[in-house]
Amino acid sequence: MNMNAQNFGEFLQHKREEKEITLRRMADMLSVSAPFLSDVEKGRRNSLDMDKLVLLKQILDLSDDEHQTMLNLAGKQRKTVAPDLPEYIMDRDYVSAALRTARDLDAGEAEWQRFVEELKKRKR
Amino acid sequence: MYNPIVRTDYHSLPVLKRDEIDDIAERFLRDYQPDVFTNPTAIDIDGFLEGYLKATPDYQYLSNNMIYLGMTVFQDTNSIPVFNPYKNEAEYFSAKANTVIFDTRLVEEANQEHRYRFTAGHECGHLIFHRPYFLRQHRLRMQFGIDDDIILQCRRTDLPGAKKAD
Numbered sequence: 489m490n491m492n493a494q495n496f497g498e499f500l501q502h503k504r505e506e507k508e509i510t511l512r513r514m515a516d517m518l519s520v521s522a523p524f525l526s527d528v529e530k531g532r533r534n535s536l537d538m539d540k541l542v543l544l545k546q547i548l549d550l551s552d553d554e555h556q557t558m559l560n561l562a563g564k565q566r567k568t569v570a571p572d573l574p575e576y577i578m579d580r581d582y583v584s585a586a587l588r589t590a591r592d593l594d595a596g597e598a599e600w601q602r603f604v605e606e607l608k609k610r611k612r
Numbered sequence: 613m614y615n616p617i618v619r620t621d622y623h624s625l626p627v628l629k630r631d632e633i634d635d636i637a638e639r640f641l642r643d644y645q646p647d648v649f650t651n652p653t654a655i656d657i658d659g660f661l662e663g664y665l666k667a668t669p670d671y672q673y674l675s676n677n678m679i680y681l682g683m684t685v686f687q688d689t690n691s692i693p694v695f696n697p698y699k700n701e702a703e704y705f706s707a708k709a710n711t712v713i714f715d716t717r718l719v720e721e722a723n724q725e726h727r728y729r730f731t732a733g734h735e736c737g738h739l740i741f742h743r744p745y746f747l748r749q750h751r752l753r754m755q756f757g758i759d760d761d762i763i764l765q766c767r768r769t770d771l772p773g774a775k776k777a778d
Contacts, residue, residue: 505662505663508659508663510656510658510659510661510662510663511658511662511669512658512669512719513658521719521720522669522671522719523671523672523716523719523720526669526670526671530670
């Protein structure tokens, strides 16, 4: 399945079925009702809150890439940034300033990628 | 997956004796959950519906008074009549082919698990036996310009232990 083409609900349903977890069982594990989870999977409700997304990562045994995809899709469904980011950005004004600079200078993916690689090198 | 060969009438409806239905049900169970024959336990009816028959469950208020407990959708549709309890009115709902819609109250109200499980098994029966009949009906009706929905609503009076229709 093409991860880029999915929405949050489709992603969740696909991963759940891959793990052979029924909808009612998953709802039970997330402490939500089956109708609620069904609405989320079919895009009739907003994606899940951050605490449920953390739980989902464990239940579905998501890789780091899949986890990031899930968070990005969850954010897109709510028409906002991924739900793990707002707190990080709000607590650091310099991140907001950096994002604005990048936006104003029309920084592209390649420039961001170089920046990220640079950060990763420093961590090694 | 076990695929029963059954006699059908000219409408594509299966013609089966009760014993034959029991035999088919047992063969499905031997294929899906054979350990229950040696170690009796509850049948995983959700797993059978979703994992084995590849159907998608969904939940709606199918009526204002629970007269319908389940519904099987054989073809994509956007005009399933459901009840909106917040507006106290009927409205249309969309579903894809191979969806089984349960009345929400079966999974949200207390002491309804037995009814939920029976309804799930009942709808599985429709998925197994009645798809050719409904698709044929749809084709025939389309020839006369009638493009209505291929859904099957199951009244609670279709299910055991039910009172006669109100």
